[in-house]
Amino acid sequence: MASRYAQWRPTAPLRRWVDCVWVRENAERPAHRQLVVPDGCVDLIWWEGRAEIVGPDRGPRSVPVRGGAGIAGVRFRPGSAGLLLGRVPVPEVCDVQVPLEELFPGLARPLTERLADAEHPRAAAAVLDAFAASLLPGYAPDPSVERAVALLGGPEPVPLSELAAGLGLSPRQLRRRVTDAVGYGPKTLHGVLRFQRALAWARSGEAGLAEIALRAGYADQAHFTREVRRLAGAPPTLLLGRRPRTAGEPDGSVGLGRRQSRTAQPDSSS
Numbered sequence: 614m615a616s617r618y619a620q621w622r623p624t625a626p627l628r629r630w631v632d633c634v635w636v637r638e639n640a641e642r643p644a645h646r647q648l649v650v651p652d653g654c655v656d657l658i659w660w661e662g663r664a665e666i667v668g669p670d671r672g673p674r675s676v677p678v679r680g681g682a683g684i685a686g687v688r689f690r691p692g693s694a695g696l697l698l699g700r701v702p703v704p705e706v707c708d709v710q711v712p713l714e715e716l717f718p719g720l721a722r723p724l725t726e727r728l729a730d731a732e733h734p735r736a737a738a739a740v741l742d743a744f745a746a747s748l749l750p751g752y753a754p755d756p757s758v759e760r761a762v763a764l765l766g767g768p769e770p771v772p773l774s775e776l777a778a779g780l781g782l783s784p785r786q787l788r789r790r791v792t793d794a795v796g797y798g799p800k801t802l803h804g805v806l807r808f809q810r811a812l813a814w815a816r817s818g819e820a821g822l823a824e825i826a827l828r829a830g831y832a833d834q835a836h837f838t839r840e841v842r843r844l845a846g847a848p849p850t851l852l853l854g855r856r857p858r859t860a861g862e863p864d865g866s867v868g869l870g871r872r873q874s875r876t877a878q879p880d881s882s883s
Contacts, residue, residue, distance in 0.1 A: 623687065624746050630693035630754065634742045636734040639682040646675045648852075650812075650845045651805045653691035653795060655703065657713070657745065659728050659737045660684040664713040664721055666697065668706030669796040673846035685737035687745050691802060692762040692794045696745065696752050703796035757782060758794045765803045766810070768830030773799055808844050811837060815853050822849055 620635035622628060632654060639645075649670060656667040660682065669691075678684075689696060694703045701716060714721035724744050731737035757780045764771055764779075776799065777787040792798050797805075811829035814820065820828070826837035841849045 620688075623742050626749055627742070627746055630690055630696050630752075631745060632688045632690045634738045635686050635688060636738050637678070637682075637684045638734055639678050639680060644677060644679045647678050648845065648847075649674050649676055650808075650852075652809050653802055653805045655689045655694035655697065655706065655796070656686045657689075657697055657741055658684055658686040659731075659734075659741060662729075664724055664728060664741075666706055666711045666713055666716065668709050668711070669694075669703065670708055671797060671801065672708075673844060683734040683737075685731075685734045685741055687738070687741045689745075690762075691806070692758045692791070693754065694796075695754065695794060696748050702793045704792060707796040755790060755794060757787070758790050761787060761791055761799065762795070762802070765799055766806045768807065768810075768828070770800075770803055770830070804840065805844065807831070808840055811841075812852070815849060 617639075618635065618637045620633040623631040623634050637647075650673050651670040653669055655669055658665050658667055667686075698706070698716075712721070713724065724740070727740050727744075728737050731740055760780060761776060764776060773784045773787065777784045780787060782790070788798050791802065795802050807829055811825055811831070814825045814828065815822065822837065823834040826832075826834045829837070831837040831840065838848055841847070841852060845852050
């Protein structure tokens with residue numbers, strides 16, 4: 614049985630850079646495995662008694678969620694992780710889950726004290742929301758990265774040379790800036806955003822998989838299925854709950870658990 618997930622908009626000043634504030638609760642439910650898939654985002658989470666930074670994923674993973682667990686988080690939009698990470702390049706946290714104290718001990722200690730007083734996950738989420746807002750003074754996002762992320766979110770791939778020229782950059786400069794801010798290069802980001810957009814349409818039930826594949830910018834349904842298998846480790850029918858799971862398969866609902874392995878290498882894709 615899946616745990617309960619809820620999300621809502623962050624405090625108003627954060628909405629340009631923060632996608633949502635969220636909680637996942639597994640109270641009074643058995644332990645299960647939660648499927649986590651790439652979304653291009655970085656999260657600041659509170660679980661198991663500590664604050665952690667969760668880097669962007671490049672592939673699927675199955676995360677164990679114990680019975681009674683409660684997790685709260687703030688999800689930073691692709692390219693906006695600098696609000697949290699400052700000068701730390703996002704590739705350094707790609708595919709990993711790092712205690713906030715390890716990177717920013719001065720920030721972690723007072724935040725942990727406030728979070729320890731939170732009586733439930735929603736209260737912890739409110740603390741994380743306020744903490745993220747406190748980081749805004751002095752934050753100066755890269756407008757070229759913001760524009761590139763917006764363009765890469767479209768259904769059609771944008772040639773890197775064309776995208777860079779429109780922003781007044783060389784392809785090499787653009788690739789470096791996007792990789793530092795997002796965790797991986799423009800080509801990978803485009804694929805992740807297309808995948809997420811297609812999943813959102815598929816869950817709405819408004820169209821069949823073939824139509825969704827074409828609307829999202831895939832060549833055909835077979836292309837869509839291959840990309841879903843690559844990024845989610847399962848076919849669309851399983852990911853969307855359209856066929857029963859077999860023994861040992863993770864819960865197909867997508868949420869945040871986030872990887873704890875720290876062995877991934879920086880992405881070199883363009």
